[in-house]
Amino acid sequence: MPELSYREAVRDALSTAMRQDDEVFIMGEDIAEMGGSMGVTAGMLDEFGPERVRNTPISEMALAGAAIGAAMQGMRPVAEIMYEDFMTLAAEQVVNQAAKLRYMSGGQLTVPVVFRTQGGAGWSPGAQHAQQLEAWFVHIPGLKVVFASTPEDVRGLLWSSIYDDNPVVFFEHRTLYGIKGDVPEKIEPIPIGKARVHREGEDVTVVATGRLVHESLKAAEEAEKEGVSVEVVDPRTLQPLDEATLVSSVKKTNRAVVAHEAVTRMGFGAEVASVIQYQAFDWLDAPVERVGAKFAPLPFAPVMEQFVVPHADDVLAAVLRTVGK
Amino acid sequence: MAKVEARKTLPESDLRDVLREMLLIRRFEEKVEERFRAGELPGFLHVAIGQEACAVGVCRALEDGDIIASTHRAHGHTLAKGTHPNELMAELYGKTEGCSHGYGGSMHLYDVQHGNMGANAVIGGGLPHITGAALAFRMRGEPRVAVAFFGDGATNIGTFHESLNLAQLWKVPAVFVLEDNHWAESTPESQHSPIRDLSERAKAFGMKALKADGQDVEAVYKTTRQALEHARSGKGPVFVHLDCVRLHGHYIGDPQVYRDKDEARKLAETRDPIAMLRDKLGIGGDEFDVMDAEVTEIVEASVEFAKSGTDPAPEDALKNVYA
Known part of the structure; x- marks a missing residue:
């Protein structure tokens, strides 16, 4: 099995799809010569040329909207929104247009567009370059929302997103671009709507997304030392949500922790907690614990940033609370 | 391109058909106002009375395969682009036979088969x-043009500026049609834009800009043909500025407290696009009455069709959320 970084895995999915299909192209700010602000699209201009690797002005509404317009005509564009924070600028087109065009047209239109974006704290950019806004988009009927945490998952899920006939908001995490992992020789599509059990355990289920999957795996190692066996499940797709896998895990362990980097309050984890309490109420031996960022914008000073967003020790503390330790 | 050259102007026989189509839109819109006031039509409706020449002049100029994006004031564009009045009226009644199968309504009319990519309830949303x-047409080497309708109010929103900038930057085959009726809902142009000539905004992007009297359907047609030819030949997008008149309120039931009544009456007397074309063609009372009776019958039939249509099942609301 070859090893790829998360960054290379994204690039491999894009490039492989573009080699295979003329309908697939990418557009975004600084994605051509510069290779994107995260280096994801480095080298793609040389291979595919400026028609299919389209640098755009700093113009998120037109960038998102033009991708939608091309998708309505049968192309499969992948639009890169440089920072998740800038999804707020593209939101009119993503929320009012892409998500609803099929519906409003009574099923006439198909909008196979992907909005790739990234965010995440840990490098002190301050309040406008690292937010985690997935909760905004999972709330919108008509959008699919993906958040992958490993090289294998990001490649297989981006592939499925490109070939999905619905608009997909595809979240990547900035601090994961450098992580490496084994991937299958050939791209294997990962179905949208299928969770992944990263680690099996008996006592507590941790449902985690993005960077928190890795933090949760670290916490699980620590918990093991204290005699607590932790199962770590990554939904990978936030909309649709693989409720069955999450619920069956909790029915086995009888305890649940939901962990994400986004602000806890009103976050994606609230919905997961609701799904668990409703579908596994009689199995629960403790309240569903939640781990996420504190209710503040991301601060600049590293000590404050570190304080606001959650880490492995926050997950561990939550796990131990569920078992009364 | 031979066809394009040959169709720079409309022959008189076509102009009679154009008049009939404009009259059909007028009678359709009047019927919509009447049925709305009678409480039969749900929702929020905007009629295009006074702007028929823009819709018909532009859509007549298009070739098969060309597409449009419309606005919240979409009934005229939709009929002019080829949707049957029955399907449009059925949509306004919320029936499954409607052009959006009851999912859209007046501000979300779609007819993809006829190249209508949709009305839009967000100003500038379709640009x-x-x-x-x-861009897709150019990437695939298809000789098609994409056309956006929008009003003067839309020239202040970000999507307008961002879309024109990108279109000109990439030299895509698009035509941006400004229906300048000088009102953004109740706000006059003098209160929403610091300049009087809105085509200056297109010129700021280096875009070719053409102007026409939006009440003169022949002028609209000729100008649109010129714009389409430019766009189709790969020279880049064109901005078409149509100076037009909204004879009625922003929405049905708008008391228009913001508007001088005499001015509106004067515009109706002097700038009605249907009367202007009728005078130009010298069509007398009898001939006009026959035409009027024909289109009125079509409109009446559309109401009958719509009323006898099928209501969606409530749970159909959960269909078409995803492909």
């Missing part, structure tokens, strides 16, 4: 789609 559609 970037037209830039993107035109």
Whole structure:
């Protein structure tokens, strides 16, 4: 099995799809010569040329909207929104247009567009370059929302997103671009709507997304030392949500922790907690614990940033609370 | 391109048909106002009375395969682009036979088969789609043009500026049609834009800009043909500025407290596009009455069709959320 970084895995999915299909192209700010602000699209201009690797002005509404317009005509564009924070600028087109065009047209239109974006704290950019806004988009009927945490998952899920006939908001995490992992020789599509059990355990289920999957795996190692066996499940797709896998895990362990980097309050984890309490109420031996960022914008000073967003020790503390330790 | 050259102007026989189509839109809109006031039509409706020449002049100029994106004031564009009045009226009644099968309504009319990519209830919402559609046409080497309609109010919103900038930057085959009726809902142009000539905004992007009297359907047609030819030949997008008149309120039931009544009456007497074309063609009372009776019958039939249509099942609301 070859090893790829998360960054290379994204690039491999894009490039492989573009080699295979003329309908697939990418557009975004600084994605051509510069290779994107995260280096994801480095080298793609040389291979595919400026028609299919389209640098755009700093113009998120037109960038998102033009991708939608091309998708309505049968192309499969992948639009890169440089920072998740800038999804707020593209939101009119993503929320009012892409998500609803099929519906409003009574099923006439198909909008196979992907909005790739990234965010995440840990490098002190301050309040406008690292937010985690997935909760905004999972709330919108008509959008699919993906958040992958490993090289294998990001490649297989981006592939499925490109070939999905619905608009997909595809979240990547900035601090994961450098992580490496084994991937299958050939791209294997990962179905949208299928969770992944990263680690099996008996006592507590941790449902985690993005960077928190890795933090949760670290916490699980620590918990093991204290005699607590932790199962770590990554939904990978936030909309649709693989409720069955999450619920069956909790029915086995009888305890649940939901962990994400986004602000806890009103976050994606609230919905997961609701799904668990409703579908596994009689199995629960403790309240569903939640781990996420504190209710503040991301601060600049590293000590404050570190304080606001959650880490492995926050997950561990939550796990131990569920078992009364 | 031979066809394009040959169709720069409309022959008189076609102009009679154009008059009939404009009259059909007028009678359709009047019927919509009447049925709304009678409480039969749900929702929020905007009629295009006074702006028929823009819709018909532009859509007549299009070739098969060309597409449009419309606005919240979409009934005229939709009929002019080929949707049957029955399907449009059925949509306004919320029936499954409607052009959006009851999912859209007046501000979300779609007819993809006829190249209508949709009305839009967000001002400027469809403009970037037209830039993107035109990009798709160019990438695939298809000789098609994508056309956006919008009003003067839309020239202040971000999507307008971003879409025109991108379209011109990429030289895509798009035509941006400004229906300048000088009102953004109740706000006059003098209160919403610091300049009087809104085509200056297109010129700021280096875009070719053409102007026409939006009440003169022949002028609209000729100008649109010129714009389409430019766009189709790969020279880049064109901005078409149509100076037009909204004879009625922003929405049905708008008391228009913001508007001088005499001015509106004077515009109806002097700038009605249907009367202007009728005078130009010298069509007398009898001939006009026959035409009027024909289109009125079509409109009446559309109401009958719509009323006898099928209501969606409530749970159909959960269909078409995803492909």
